[in-house]
Amino acid sequence: MNVTPGRGPLYRQIREWIVARIVHGDWRPGDILPSEINLAAGFGVSQGTVRKAVDALVAENLVIRHQGKGTYVAVHTPHRELFHFFHVLGRDGAKPQPTTSQLISCRQRRAEKEDLGCLHLRPNARVVDIFRVRNLRDRPVILERVIVPSKLFQGLAESGDVPNELYQLFEKTYGVTIHKVVEEISAELATVETARYLDIKPGAPILAIERRAETLGGMPVEFRRSLCDSRDYIYSNEIV
Amino acid sequence: MNVTPGRGPLYRQIREWIVARIVHGDWRPGDILPSEINLAAGFGVSQGTVRKAVDALVAENLVIRHQGKGTYVAVHTPHRELFHFFHVLGRDGAKPQPTTSQLISCRQRRAEKEDLGCLHLRPNARVVDIFRVRNLRDRPVILERVIVPSKLFQGLAESGDVPNELYQLFEKTYGVTIHKVVEEISAELATVETARYLDIKPGAPILAIERRAETLGGMPVEFRRSLCDSRDYIYSNEIV
DNA sequence: GAGTGGTCTAGACCACAGA
DNA sequence: CTGTGGTCTAGACCACTCT
Numbered sequence: 001m002n003v004t005p006g007r008g009p010l011y012r013q014i015r016e017w018i019v020a021r022i023v024h025g026d027w028r029p030g031d032i033l034p035s036e037i038n039l040a041a042g043f044g045v046s047q048g049t050v051r052k053a054v055d056a057l058v059a060e061n062l063v064i065r066h067q068g069k070g071t072y073v074a075v076h077t078p079h080r081e082l083f084h085f086f087h088v089l090g091r092d093g094a095k096p097q098p099t100t101s102q103l104i105s106c107r108q109r110r111a112e113k114e115d116l117g118c119l120h121l122r123p124n125a126r127v128v129d130i131f132r133v134r135n136l137r138d139r140p141v142i143l144e145r146v147i148v149p150s151k152l153f154q155g156l157a158e159s160g161d162v163p164n165e166l167y168q169l170f171e172k173t174y175g176v177t178i179h180k181v182v183e184e185i186s187a188e189l190a191t192v193e194t195a196r197y198l199d200i201k202p203g204a205p206i207l208a209i210e211r212r213a214e215t216l217g218g219m220p221v222e223f224r225r226s227l228c229d230s231r232d233y234i235y236s237n238e239i240v
Numbered sequence: 241m242n243v244t245p246g247r248g249p250l251y252r253q254i255r256e257w258i259v260a261r262i263v264h265g266d267w268r269p270g271d272i273l274p275s276e277i278n279l280a281a282g283f284g285v286s287q288g289t290v291r292k293a294v295d296a297l298v299a300e301n302l303v304i305r306h307q308g309k310g311t312y313v314a315v316h317t318p319h320r321e322l323f324h325f326f327h328v329l330g331r332d333g334a335k336p337q338p339t340t341s342q343l344i345s346c347r348q349r350r351a352e353k354e355d356l357g358c359l360h361l362r363p364n365a366r367v368v369d370i371f372r373v374r375n376l377r378d379r380p381v382i383l384e385r386v387i388v389p390s391k392l393f394q395g396l397a398e399s400g401d402v403p404n405e406l407y408q409l410f411e412k413t414y415g416v417t418i419h420k421v422v423e424e425i426s427a428e429l430a431t432v433e434t435a436r437y438l439d440i441k442p443g444a445p446i447l448a449i450e451r452r453a454e455t456l457g458g459m460p461v462e463f464r465r466s467l468c469d470s471r472d473y474i475y476s477n478e479i480v
Numbered sequence: 481g482a483g484t485g486g487t488c489t490a491g492a493c494c495a496c497a498g499a
Numbered sequence: 500c501t502g503t504g505g506t507c508t509a510g511a512c513c514a515c516t517c518t
Contacts, residue, residue, distance in 0.1 A: 249486080249487060249488090250487080250488075251487080251488085285488075285489085286488065286489045286490065286491095287489095287490090287491095288487095288488070288489070288490085289487080289488060289489080292487090292488090306496090306497085307495065307496050307497080308495070308496035308497035308498080309496085309497060309498085
């Protein structure tokens, strides 16, 4: 264990060293980290210094501590995907619900200009294009298109395995962990096609949610455009 | 300085004791806290324990540390209001802009049923009702109604002093610090009235942003409904 | 009992601000 | 120069998990 010499406080260097190992895939979600004492010995520092580094990682949801057991790289639970990344709620304040979905299409195609920019792809790169309707409480609410690079998700288009919670699939099957998403919400009018899928009238107001998701290393891996029937559902955001 | 005995770790008790002083108004935004050494002496603990308590407060944006000077209760800068609480951005990715606004009306009235629920008021309580258009880049973009309890903001309706950044006014003049906001975003169609104010067509898609804001102590103090022309602007949200 | 994380201490030294 | 926060150490003891 060696740390870049002289750049900032030790605890920060150690934090970054650990992050690098996770980004690089040496430690994968669910793996246990070396104990604080072992890390400290490895770096030749005191346990308190390692502790401060790990404190930061815990605050960032990168690792989880279990007293008496150890420290683990965080995994994408359904709970996290639903409560942390999914912000569509019932107007009545109902908690987010697990969704079901009907797959409309899932195919591989050449990336278009818009995809290239979002996903930082080279021209002629291929993407997987998932198109589906998501149901909340047994009614169609969200018409959604998900674009991911084929290169990272080999066989996804052919497998036909498209669960509702995609991020767990990404993590478990393809080793891609979503760490940060940026969403842009705007208002639009339902097109005839959208209206048909969502069982609403053309011209009805629609929440359009565009999401760009990236991994811990900052690599963009998903572009998603969700059209949400806004009659009974809203987008919720809490700022502290 | 006395701390509730026996309830949880010391650093947590100390953190809560400090929070209580801020909530109670003993320490107001901009005030300096006692030094860590003095706090430690007052509580009869080591400096490290106080430090851990203050670490938590820093992470929550409640206080700010300045090396060599001291630790201060956080203040609402224009920067914070604009970059932390205001999530409307240009479609082109432009940073948030300071807004100008035209006041349409600012009056006191009896709280309606909806206001009572949001603001936890008693029947017959009075509220200040601010109605205005906010401009971004010299064009009307947001039609906004802000409701606050008259009791907390004595003289606001009469003063006619309604700056664009309200939260600094709330803090400086009325001693009310906004700490947390919850926003619900939905899509609507512009009414004739809305369309006139925003210089758009009736029936155009509109982002409706409903905000409930509360103080550090959890007291709701503002209800705000903003109707945003969604042609050139979007609501942006980053989730990590 | 051995090993883990969780809390707390007492003290050292550094970096920075201000008189 | 003094006082502040910022980093780091070495060690103590506790709470918890697992064997």
